[in-house]
Amino acid sequence: MIPIRDNIPTQRRPVxxxxxxxxxxxxxxxxxxxxxxxxxxxxxxxxxxxxxxxDPPGLPWPADAxxxxxMHGSWAHVLFxxxxxxxxxxxxxxxxxxxxxxxxxxxxALAGAAGALLLEPEAITVGA
Numbered sequence: 001m002i003p004i005r006d007n008i009p010t011q012r013r014p015v016x017x018x019x020x021x022x023x024x025x026x027x028x029x030x031x032x033x034x035x036x037x038x039x040x041x042x043x044x045x046x047x048x049x050x051x052x053x054x055d056p057p058g059l060p061w062p063a064d065a066x067x068x069x070x071m072h073g074s075w076a077h078v079l080f081x082x083x084x085x086x087x088x089x090x091x092x093x094x095x096x097x098x099x100x101x102x103x104x105x106x107x108x109a110l111a112g113a114a115g116a117l118l119l120e121p122e123a124i125t126v127g128a
Contacts, residue, residue: 016093
């Protein structure tokens with residue numbers, strides 16, 4: 001039911017996938033876990049920044065849109081996202097290569113932030 005491994009051999013080690021999982025877990029453990037509420041306010045993306053309707057703390061909106069991709073709202077959020085990244089990321093990285101996978105990851109992150117803007121323009125956006 002839940003894929004643990006596959007029978008499709010890969011020629012490359014998924015270094016980007018492992019690196020992204022490591023960065024996400026490190027951000028969760030070191031930065032978010034001690035003060036989750038403050039971390040989300042500091043590094044989450046506030047879509048209202050685009051039209052100047054709010055003045056949130058932290059970085060300007062383009063940086064927040066990127067840093068919010070490494071933020072997660074709970075243990076379940078970070079663990080399930082990393083599990084999914086492991087299942088999908090490794091084979092995808094092997095298929096398209098390291099550089100394209102990094103580009104796909106960040107383009108997808110920005111597309112997710114744009115989707116969140118359309119669906120819930122007043123909410124703080126974190127994670128995938």
